[in-house]
Amino acid sequence: xxxxxxxxxxxxxxxxxIQALSQVDFELRKGKLTVFLxxxxxxxxxxxxxxxxxLFPDAGSVEKIQPDVHLGYVPEQPAFFPWLKxxxxxxxxxxxxxxxxxxxxxxxxEFCSQLSFDPAQLERPARSYSxxxxxxxxxxxxxxxxxxxxxxxxxxxxxxxxGIRQVRELFIRLREMGRTVFISSHxxxxxxxxxxxxxxxxxxxxISQVDWPEFIQNGIYLKTRRFGSLEKIILERxxxxxxSDEWLEGFVLRSEWEEFLSGLNEDLKKMVLQDVEIKPxxxxxxxxxxxx
Amino acid sequence: MPACPSxxxxxxxxxxxxxxxxxxFLFLAGFILFLALFWWQGDFTYARRFFFYLFPYLFLLLAQxxxxxxxxxxxxxxxxxxxxxxxxxxxEKNLSxxxxxxxxxxxxxxxxxxxxIIRQEFSWSLFISFFMGIMxxxxxxxxxxxLGLKLRSGSNVLAVIVLQVFLFLSLLVGLTSLxxxxxLIDLLISASPQNSREHLLLFFFVAFWxxxxxxxxxxxxxxxxxxxxxxxxxxxxxxxxxxxxxxxRE
Numbered sequence: 001x002x003x004x005x006x007x008x009x010x011x012x013x014x015x016x017x018i019q020a021l022s023q024v025d026f027e028l029r030k031g032k033l034t035v036f037l038x039x040x041x042x043x044x045x046x047x048x049x050x051x052x053x054x055l056f057p058d059a060g061s062v063e064k065i066q067p068d069v070h071l072g073y074v075p076e077q078p079a080f081f082p083w084l085k086x087x088x089x090x091x092x093x094x095x096x097x098x099x100x101x102x103x104x105x106x107x108x109x110e111f112c113s114q115l116s117f118d119p120a121q122l123e124r125p126a127r128s129y130s131x132x133x134x135x136x137x138x139x140x141x142x143x144x145x146x147x148x149x150x151x152x153x154x155x156x157x158x159x160x161x162x163g164i165r166q167v168r169e170l171f172i173r174l175r176e177m178g179r180t181v182f183i184s185s186h187x188x189x190x191x192x193x194x195x196x197x198x199x200x201x202x203x204x205x206x207i208s209q210v211d212w213p214e215f216i217q218n219g220i221y222l223k224t225r226r227f228g229s230l231e232k233i234i235l236e237r238x239x240x241x242x243x244s245d246e247w248l249e250g251f252v253l254r255s256e257w258e259e260f261l262s263g264l265n266e267d268l269k270k271m272v273l274q275d276v277e278i279k280p281x282x283x284x285x286x287x288x289x290x291x292x
Numbered sequence: 293m294p295a296c297p298s299x300x301x302x303x304x305x306x307x308x309x310x311x312x313x314x315x316x317f318l319f320l321a322g323f324i325l326f327l328a329l330f331w332w333q334g335d336f337t338y339a340r341r342f343f344f345y346l347f348p349y350l351f352l353l354l355a356q357x358x359x360x361x362x363x364x365x366x367x368x369x370x371x372x373x374x375x376x377x378x379x380x381x382x383x384e385k386n387l388s389x390x391x392x393x394x395x396x397x398x399x400x401x402x403x404x405x406x407x408x409i410i411r412q413e414f415s416w417s418l419f420i421s422f423f424m425g426i427m428x429x430x431x432x433x434x435x436x437x438x439l440g441l442k443l444r445s446g447s448n449v450l451a452v453i454v455l456q457v458f459l460f461l462s463l464l465v466g467l468t469s470l471x472x473x474x475x476l477i478d479l480l481i482s483a484s485p486q487n488s489r490e491h492l493l494l495f496f497f498v499a500f501w502x503x504x505x506x507x508x509x510x511x512x513x514x515x516x517x518x519x520x521x522x523x524x525x526x527x528x529x530x531x532x533x534x535x536x537x538x539x540x541r542e
Contacts, residue, residue, distance in 0.1 A: 015540070049369070049539065052369075052374060053374075053377075054368075054369055054373075054378075054538065054539040055538045055539065055540070056536075056538060071374045072371060072374075073369075073370075073371055073374060075366070075369050075370075077366065078366075078370075079365050079366035079367040079369065079370070080367050080370065081305060081308075081309070081362070081367050082365070082367070083308050083309045083311070083312040084305070084308055088308070089372075092301060092304070092305070092372060093371060093372060095301070096301060096372060096375045096376065097375060138370075138371075141370070141371045141372075142371050145371060145375075
C-alpha cells in the first residue's frame with residue numbers, strides 16, 4: 001500500500017527572527033506509520049500545526065490528496081475548555097462528527113477500556129485531569145471520530161509504562177485497520193518498534209526519509225576511525241558519510257557494500273574488514289548520524 | 293457528514309462558560325435588585341429609565357475575556373477545530389453573545405413592559421428604546437471583542453469602563469470650569485447640534501457612551517447610523533485580525 005494521503009512541499013515558516021522551517025518536504029502514505037524525528041526546536045511541532053491549519057506557512061503547501069481525509073490530532077500537551085466536563089467534550093466531538101448517541105456511548109466505553117481510562121472521570125472538567133489522563137482524553141477524543149490520518153505530537157509523553165504500551169497497541173490496531181499514523185517523537189526506542197517510515201528534520205529542513213523495515217533489511221551501519229587509509233576510499237564511494245573528530249560513519253546498502261568489497265583486492269579487503277565496524281542499522285544511530 | 297451547526301456548538305460552549313462566571317451573575321442580581329428597589333420605592337418611571345440606560349452594559353460584561361483565554365490556553369488546538377474553523381468559531385462568538393445578551397435583556401425588559409401596560413404608560417417608543425439599547429449593547433460587544441484580541445482577563449471590559457469614567461470626569465471638569473458649560477449641558481440633553489463643532493462633539497459623546505441612544509432626544513438617524521458604522525468597523529477589524537490568527541501557545 002503506497003498510496004499517498006498527504007503531501008507537504010517546501011514548507012517555510014519564520015517566527016520573528018527565528019527561521020523555524022526552511023524546506024520541509026515529505027509525503028504520508030496510506031496505512032503506514034510515519035515517525036517524524038528531530039532535535040528540540042527542529043520544527044516538528046510547527047510542521048504538524050501547519051498541516052492541521054493552526055499556523056499559516058510563509059511558503060510551501062500541504063496537500064490532502066483525498067480532500068475528505070478525516071484528521072485526528074493528539075497534541076503534546078492537550079488542553080480543553082476549562083469549563084467543560086470530559087463527557088461534554090466527547091459529546092460535542094460526537095455531535096460535530098455526526099455520531100449518534102448510541103455509537104458515541106459504545107465508543108466511549110470501548111476506548112476507555114482500551115486506554116484504561118476510568119469513565120467516572122468524564123464527569124469532571126477535563127482540565128482538572130492529571131497530565132497522563134489529559135493525554136488519554138485527547139486520544140479518546142481522536143479515536144471517537146475514527147480518523148483516516150491520526151497526527152500525534154509526542155505520543156508517549158506524560159504516559160506511564162502501561163499507557164505507553166496501550167498507545168503502542170492502539171497504533172498497531174490503527175495500522176491494521178489501514179489508517180495512517182504520523183507521530184513526532186523523542187522516544188526513539190518506542191518509535192523504532194512502530195515505524196514504517198522515518199523522516200528526519202534538522203533546523204527546519206527534512207534531511208532524510210527512509211522506509212524503515214526495508215532500510216533495516218537492506219542497509220548496514222558502518223563506522224571506522226578517521227584519518228586511516230580507508231577514510232578517503234569510503235568518502236569517495238559514499239559521500240553522504242559523516243565525520244566527527246574521531247569517527248567516520250555512514251549507512252549504506254548491503255548490496256552496495258558487498259559490491260564494494262568484491263572490487264577490492266584481498267589485502268585491502270582484509271584491512272577494511274579489520275578496521276570497519278559493521279552492524280545492522282538502528283534508529284538511534286540513524287537519528288544521531290543525521291544530527292551530528 | 294452530518295454536523296451540528298457551528299453556531300449551535302458556539303452557543304453551547306459559550307453558555308457553559310458564562311454559567312461559570314460568578315461575577316456576571318452577581319452583577320445581574322445587583323442590577324435587578326437596584327431596579328427593583330427603585331420600583332418598590334414607587335418610582336417606576338425612574339426604574340424603567342435606569343433599565344434602558346444601563347442594560348447595554350450587560351453585553352459589555354458578557355464580552356469579558358472573549359478571545360484571549362481560549363487562544364492562549366491551547367484549547368483551540370483540539371480535534372473539535374479540525375472540523376470547525378477556529379477562526380470562524382471565535383468570530384461567531386459575537387453572534388452567540390448578541391443572542392445571549394438579547395435574551396437576558398428581554399427577561400429584564402418584560403416586567404417593565406407589563407408594568408407600563410398596567411400603568412397605562414405603554415407606547416411603541418418603549419420598543420424603540422429597547423432596540424436602541426440592544427444596538428448600544430452590540431456596539432459594546434464588538435468594541436470589547438476587538439479589544440479582546442489583544443487584552444487578557446477582562447481588561448478589555450475594564451478598558452472601556454475606565455475610558456468612560458475618564459470621559460465623564462472630563463465632562464464634569466469641563467462643565468464646572470468652562471464658561472460654556474451650560475451650553476454643553478443643553479447640547480448633551482437636547483442632542484440638537486447647531487453647527488459642525490457641536491455635531492462632532494455629539495458624535496464623540498455617542499461613540500463613547502452609546503447608551504445615550506435610548507433617549508428620545510437622540511433619535512436622529514445620523515447618530516444611529518454612526519453607531520452602526522462603528523459597530524461594522526469593529527466587526528471588520530475582528531474579521532481581519534482573526535483571518536490572520538495563528539495558534540502559537542505562550
